[in-house]
Amino acid sequence: MARTGKQRDTSVIPCTFRSLVLLFSLLVLLPACSGSVDESKSKPPVPVKVGVSMRKTIPVQLRIIGSVEALSTVSIKSQVNGMLEKVHFREGEDVSRGALLFSIDSRPFEAALRQAKAALSRDIAQEKFARDQARRYGDLLKEGIVTQDQYEQLRTNADALSESVRAGRAIVDNAAVMLGYCFIRSPIDGRTGNLMVQQGNLVKANDVPILVTINQINPIYVTFSVPEKELAEINKHMAAGDLKVEALIPSDTGPAEQGIISFLDNMVDPTTGTIKIKGTFANRQRRLWPGQFVNVVLTLASIPNAVIVPAHAVQTGQDGLFVFVVKPDRTVEFRPVVTGVTYYNDTVIEKGLNDGETVVTDGQLQLSPGTRVTFGSENVKDKGTVQ
Numbered sequence: 001m002a003r004t005g006k007q008r009d010t011s012v013i014p015c016t017f018r019s020l021v022l023l024f025s026l027l028v029l030l031p032a033c034s035g036s037v038d039e040s041k042s043k044p045p046v047p048v049k050v051g052v053s054m055r056k057t058i059p060v061q062l063r064i065i066g067s068v069e070a071l072s073t074v075s076i077k078s079q080v081n082g083m084l085e086k087v088h089f090r091e092g093e094d095v096s097r098g099a100l101l102f103s104i105d106s107r108p109f110e111a112a113l114r115q116a117k118a119a120l121s122r123d124i125a126q127e128k129f130a131r132d133q134a135r136r137y138g139d140l141l142k143e144g145i146v147t148q149d150q151y152e153q154l155r156t157n158a159d160a161l162s163e164s165v166r167a168g169r170a171i172v173d174n175a176a177v178m179l180g181y182c183f184i185r186s187p188i189d190g191r192t193g194n195l196m197v198q199q200g201n202l203v204k205a206n207d208v209p210i211l212v213t214i215n216q217i218n219p220i221y222v223t224f225s226v227p228e229k230e231l232a233e234i235n236k237h238m239a240a241g242d243l244k245v246e247a248l249i250p251s252d253t254g255p256a257e258q259g260i261i262s263f264l265d266n267m268v269d270p271t272t273g274t275i276k277i278k279g280t281f282a283n284r285q286r287r288l289w290p291g292q293f294v295n296v297v298l299t300l301a302s303i304p305n306a307v308i309v310p311a312h313a314v315q316t317g318q319d320g321l322f323v324f325v326v327k328p329d330r331t332v333e334f335r336p337v338v339t340g341v342t343y344y345n346d347t348v349i350e351k352g353l354n355d356g357e358t359v360v361t362d363g364q365l366q367l368s369p370g371t372r373v374t375f376g377s378e379n380v381k382d383k384g385t386v387q
């Protein structure tokens with residue numbers, strides 16, 4: 001019996017020891033786990049910038065680089081030979097249609113005109129005398145005093161002199177025209193360019209260099225090209241009325257110049273797949289200048305009540321585009337979105353976001369789903385962007 005009791009005591013000791021070891025291990029691990037949870041809860045929030053989605057009517061626009069062209073360009077040349085006697089304008093000066101630009105020595109042409117007029121007067125006198133003589137011979141023919149041949153000869157001579165008078169009048173008219181070419185006038189309203197031939201030089205008819213170039217800049221053209229896929233939409237709007245276009249001048253803080261589409265080319269360029277378009281601008285303040293490059297904005301349509309967010313809120317991930325949405329507890333949520341057009345600094349969200357939701361616009365690299373964030377509400381603008 002004593003032996004049996006001894007064995008029972010030795011079997012209880014190991015069990016008690018194992019229980020104590022297990023309890024001690026739990027006590028050691030429990031503070032470690034608790035510290036991990038506390039550490040997660042005490043992690044500071046990530047500072048970010050945010051914006052608020054909102055509904056707004058957004059225009060559908062094409063943005064292209066265009067070039068400014070003069071509405072009309074005229075190269076002035078002389079149409080007669082002679083000495084350039086006087087220049088009646090300053091380089092770069094505005095001139096009106098009909099304004100005198102150049103005077104060429106007119107003395108030879110004035111003499112030619114006087115000579116042509118004198119010859120015409122002579123022919124008129126001769127033609128009058130021949131007519132009177134033919135009339136007298138006609139009366140004598142009726143009385144049988146002169147022959148028919150004599151009368152016909154005088155009548156033919158009178159007709160020939162009549163044609164000489166007509167030719168003389170044409171010579172006078174031509175001499176007057178040549179004299180008029182000595183005074184070169186502006187054919188358009190515009191601005192003169194660089195004067196290529198100075199006063200005192202001899203000029204020749206239709207010779208080079210040209211005397212001066214005049215550009216009409218009020219109004220003025222802006223020329224640009226758009227992809228052929230936009231042609232149907234452009235034709236639809238042009239058929240409905242004037243299609244408006246804007247021109248933004250680089251490095252100019254002023255408002256955009258307003259114009260309308262006035263020309264659509266009759267074919268698509270097969271090498272580039274684009275079509276040439278011209279817009280006409282009033283250019284009253286002369287902010288547009290021939291040869292200048294401008295940013296053209298062509299508005300085709302508008303999207304009413306579109307949900308928009310600041311463009312910086314949209315990020316690109318492995319599965320496509322997404323935004324971080326800030327929930328009421330100030331933790332972020334990963335939200336896939338489908339975007340539409342971008343208008344200035346706003347992007348249209350076609351799917352995945354409602355208006356009034358707060359999205360992160362800066363600081364996304366530090367975020368993951370569930371991350372707590374902080375931002376200053378006092379910096380939120382009406383548009384919803386935090387500066």
